[in-house]
Amino acid sequence: MTLLALAVSGRGVVDPDEPAVFADDEGFLRGRAAFETTRVYGGKPFRLDEHLERFANSAARLNLPPLDRPLFHGLTAQALAAAGRPDCFVRLYLTPGREGRDRPVSLVLVESLPPELEETRARGIRVISLPLGLEPSLLGGVKSTSYALNMVAVDEAKRRGCDDAVFLGPQGVVMEGPTTNIWWRSGNVLYTPALELGILQGVTRGALIELAVDRGYEVEVGVYPLTALAEAEEAFTSSAVREVMPVVALDGKPIGDGAPGQAARELQEELRRCASSS
Numbered sequence: 001m002t003l004l005a006l007a008v009s010g011r012g013v014v015d016p017d018e019p020a021v022f023a024d025d026e027g028f029l030r031g032r033a034a035f036e037t038t039r040v041y042g043g044k045p046f047r048l049d050e051h052l053e054r055f056a057n058s059a060a061r062l063n064l065p066p067l068d069r070p071l072f073h074g075l076t077a078q079a080l081a082a083a084g085r086p087d088c089f090v091r092l093y094l095t096p097g098r099e100g101r102d103r104p105v106s107l108v109l110v111e112s113l114p115p116e117l118e119e120t121r122a123r124g125i126r127v128i129s130l131p132l133g134l135e136p137s138l139l140g141g142v143k144s145t146s147y148a149l150n151m152v153a154v155d156e157a158k159r160r161g162c163d164d165a166v167f168l169g170p171q172g173v174v175m176e177g178p179t180t181n182i183w184w185r186s187g188n189v190l191y192t193p194a195l196e197l198g199i200l201q202g203v204t205r206g207a208l209i210e211l212a213v214d215r216g217y218e219v220e221v222g223v224y225p226l227t228a229l230a231e232a233e234e235a236f237t238s239s240a241v242r243e244v245m246p247v248v249a250l251d252g253k254p255i256g257d258g259a260p261g262q263a264a265r266e267l268q269e270e271l272r273r274c275a276s277s278s
């Protein structure tokens with residue numbers, strides 16, 4: 001991934017290779033900042049208003065100043081125009097700014113897509129389960145920049161020869177991935193964990209719930225043990241950048257026949273179709 005363009009509140013488009021935040025920005029010092037990641041298809045961010053809604057909620061839960069949605073619309077358009085890349089993704093950040101100065105900073109970063117995505121989708125990913133055992137916290141479901149645990153979880157998966165992780169909550173229930181929501185299929189039913197567990201309300205998850213029903217699947221949202229995922233016929237993750245990513249193994253054992261599954265393939269197609277027609 002490469003940073004292609006950057007737009008900053010009060011400055012507009014700036015050189016992405018020059019610093020844009022101060023050393024005493026609270027987002028850096030304390031990890032108190034909200035962010036969003038949105039896939040851009042044909043120059044248009046997918047479901048940007050839903051991302052801005054979640055962004056506004058994250059900002060409120062982090063006690064940041066209210067989100068200025070028109071500002072983010074403007075910065076996103078400017079940054080995308082500067083990048084000139086129709087297929088890419090944007091990351092939106094709101095930080096409280098420098099400590100004690102009451103001047104929030106809004107940033108929009110345009111980035112290139114990871115080059116290996118389609119190759120990874122074709123082979124499917126291997127995941128490990130990581131018990132966190134944490135009860136939903138004050139910041140459950142908030143997309144804040146305090147993502148060190150999530151990033152270290154991916155590192156741990158790689159250290160064990162896998163691609164990604166799945167977090168387990170109290171009593172070992174399945175939660176979500178470090179940057180994804182998790183799904184699996186048994187027969188015609190697709191399962192995904194409930195938001196009440198304190199997981200992130202994925203915009204892609206929301207889109208897939210609609211698309212899966214249109215495609216003739218039943219969708220069940222609930223609280224499930226790890227065995228439900230382990231014994232499924234297929235599994236996949238969902239996220240804005242990686243879209244629908246088949247999961248072919250869990251903790252060293254194949255899921256289903258150990259190959260990317262039919263629902264993952266169909267929903268990936270549906271998601272692309274939906275994104276290109278919206």
Ligand SMILES: Cc1ncc(COP(=O)(O)O)c(C=O)c1O
Pocket residue numbers: 037176177178179180181199200201202203204205238239240241
């Ligand atoms: C913890 C977590 N869960 C789920 C998701 C998927 O959300 P979305 O589909 O909006 O990208 C993300 C994506 O950023 C995430 O960080």
